[in-house]
Amino acid sequence: MSERKYIEPQPSAETQAFWDGAKHGKLLVRSCRACGKAHWYPRNHCPLCSSRDLQWIEASGDGEVYSYSVMRRADPPYVMAYVTLAEGPTMMTNLVDCNADHIRIGDKVHVRFIETADGAHLPMFSPKGKHND
Amino acid sequence: MARPALAYIVGAYEHPTRDAGDKTMAELQADVALGALEDAGLNREDVDGFFCGPDAPGTGPLSIADYLNLNLRHVDTTNTSGSSYLLHVSHAAQAIQAGKCDIALVTLTGRPRAEGRGKGGLVRADNPQQPDYQWEQPFGMQILNMYGMTAMRHMHLYGTTSEQLAWIKVAASHHAQHNERAFTRKVHTVEEVVNSPIVCDPLHRLDCCVVTDGGGAVIVTRPEIAKSLKRPLVKVIGSGERPQHQQGGYFEITTSGAAWSGKIAFEHAGVTPADIKYASLYDSFTITVLLQLEDLGFCKKGEGGRFVMDGNLISGIGKLPFNTDGGGLCNNHPGNRGGMTKIIEAVRQIRGEAHPAVQVKNCDLALANGIGGQLGVRHASGTLILERE
Numbered sequence A: 001m002s003e004r005k006y007i008e009p010q011p012s013a014e015t016q017a018f019w020d021g022a023k024h025g026k027l028l029v030r031s032c033r034a035c036g037k038a039h040w041y042p043r044n045h046c047p048l049c050s051s052r053d054l055q056w057i058e059a060s061g062d063g064e065v066y067s068y069s070v071m072r073r074a075d076p077p078y079v080m081a082y083v084t085l086a087e088g089p090t091m092m093t094n095l096v097d098c099n100a101d102h103i104r105i106g107d108k109v110h111v112r113f114i115e116t117a118d119g120a121h122l123p124m125f126s127p128k129g130k131h132n133d
Numbered sequence B: 001m002a003r004p005a006l007a008y009i010v011g012a013y014e015h016p017t018r019d020a021g022d023k024t025m026a027e028l029q030a031d032v033a034l035g036a037l038e039d040a041g042l043n044r045e046d047v048d049g050f051f052c053g054p055d056a057p058g059t060g061p062l063s064i065a066d067y068l069n070l071n072l073r074h075v076d077t078t079n080t081s082g083s084s085y086l087l088h089v090s091h092a093a094q095a096i097q098a099g100k101c102d103i104a105l106v107t108l109t110g111r112p113r114a115e116g117r118g119k120g121g122l123v124r125a126d127n128p129q130q131p132d133y134q135w136e137q138p139f140g141m142q143i144l145n146m147y148g149m150t151a152m153r154h155m156h157l158y159g160t161t162s163e164q165l166a167w168i169k170v171a172a173s174h175h176a177q178h179n180e181r182a183f184t185r186k187v188h189t190v191e192e193v194v195n196s197p198i199v200c201d202p203l204h205r206l207d208c209c210v211v212t213d214g215g216g217a218v219i220v221t222r223p224e225i226a227k228s229l230k231r232p233l234v235k236v237i238g239s240g241e242r243p244q245h246q247q248g249g250y251f252e253i254t255t256s257g258a259a260w261s262g263k264i265a266f267e268h269a270g271v272t273p274a275d276i277k278y279a280s281l282y283d284s285f286t287i288t289v290l291l292q293l294e295d296l297g298f299c300k301k302g303e304g305g306r307f308v309m310d311g312n313l314i315s316g317i318g319k320l321p322f323n324t325d326g327g328g329l330c331n332n333h334p335g336n337r338g339g340m341t342k343i344i345e346a347v348r349q350i351r352g353e354a355h356p357a358v359q360v361k362n363c364d365l366a367l368a369n370g371i372g373g374q375l376g377v378r379h380a381s382g383t384l385i386l387e388r389e
Helices: A015-021 B025-040 B062-068 B086-097 B134-137 B143-158 B162-176 B192-196 B221-230 B259-268 B286-295 B327-331 B337-353
Strands: A030-031 A054-058 A062-071 A078-085 A090-095 A110-113 A119-125 B007-014 B049-051 B075-076 B103-110 B199-200 B214-221 B234-244 B278-281 B365-374 B376-387
Touching: A015 A054, A015 A119, A030 B327, A062 A090, A062 B075, A062 B143, A062 B199, A078 B143, A090 B134, A119 B086, A119 B134, B007 B025, B007 B086, B007 B221, B007 B337, B025 B062, B025 B103, B025 B214, B049 B086, B062 B086, B062 B365, B075 B086, B086 B234, B086 B337, B086 B365, B086 B376, B103 B337, B103 B365, B143 B199, B143 B286, B143 B365, B162 B192, B162 B286, B162 B327, B214 B286, B234 B259, B234 B337, B259 B286, B259 B365, B259 B376, B278 B286, B327 B337, B337 B376
Parallel strands: A090 A119, B049 B075, B049 B103, B278 B365
Antiparallel strands: A030 A054, A062 A078, A062 A110, A078 A090, A110 A119, B007 B214, B007 B234, B103 B214, B234 B376, B365 B376
16 A cells, blocks of 8 residues: 555645644634635635635634545545534545544544645544544 | 427437547547538538537637638537536527527537546646645545545435445446447446445445547527428427535535526426436436436435336336436446537437337437536536427
8 A cells, every 4th residue: 555645735825824824733714704604615705795804713623524435446545525614614625544434424523634745734634532443 | 389499409429439549539529520410411511600618629619610610600618527518509509599600519529548548537637726726636536536425425314325326327237238339238237336346435336437438419500490401300498507516615515506407497498307208317427317316306305216226217117217328327428528428319319219229209308417527516517408399
């Protein structure tokens, strides 16, 4: 089995703060001061109400598995997932440090950051507690 | 029935090849364009509207218009991936109604087999300028796992099973056995599908469409011209389209764009799902078909699994014959884009020109639907409703 290689995220001016936060272990989410809702993925305008009055908030890192799929034929296999954040929106991510055969939709998960070859920190999620060993 | 026609499909041609190692993309474009014109009884000089996707090599429509020597007054290069060609027929009908063209040519070609693409799964044209790139590509987002997550959530919400999804492949394979040009004519059982290797949970290898070269074309025109030709009259009476995406992070991946495009098309046509005698449904994967059945209203949300069981999609056996050419699951999914072949088989059914073993009796009303892009993240659904006149 090979070591996983990640495509680098290539941050932009719009998103640099997110990736800077990730390097410090923070999951930052864009939240709208006008409508009060967080959205995903981060933008400089609110896709829900079109306001440009946005702030970065530090998410709790808690979420639930919305769906997942194990990419069996990849080398190494990996677990693609959507996780619904406690703050509201659902984000695309991977599940790591888990037994793929034991994952269920609705499982509680918490963020952790996986470093790429170029030093970006990708927000991924692991099951909370030990039930998924 | 005397519903107002949007336009008529008077020519349809599916390229016979499934492996085009000896042909260029431009040659394939010429083959399908001239094939559809011949089928219609029209000539190249008659074409004044050209609709193509990014599969046509060159800048939009320009290189192929030059290569074919088309003299045009209307072009449209709408690209919603595999559903583009359903949107093209709808847009052609609208352009014809608006007087912008009289005879529209719509083409699709592809040669992923010849180019060695389509099997490795990692060949994508994503560009870092796409706003989604940095939030998806690092995580290994691929076509397969987007459909996998959609199927997984449908199973979770509604109890859908792998055996139920397998029935969709089984039905397509029953049809493909009669198609001598089908990429695979093997008749499959539910057991064979669920025992084929899992490629991306919960999808098995046999839940996936074939990878083929070739393509197809259709000709769309206005009523007076259609009625002057010698082909059976295939009237476009309804169309709808819907791009569907992540909605800022608040979405339900088990509802496809067909929930919108179908409603628009049915209202447009003044008919209901119960009236449809035959359906061409986009079958990149078995789950794609299941969602369209529910979202187009052939059954209630969540009941697609039960709907497809026991051969309910098999012509002559079930209530809703689908993809009687064998579909993308068995026959042809040229260029990894199945929209054109969906239109062509619906035209065959309305004309009564499908294989006799799968021809639906008195097929006077048919639907063709496409899902382009990826279910589960971003896609566009295009719906056409066709009527025999």
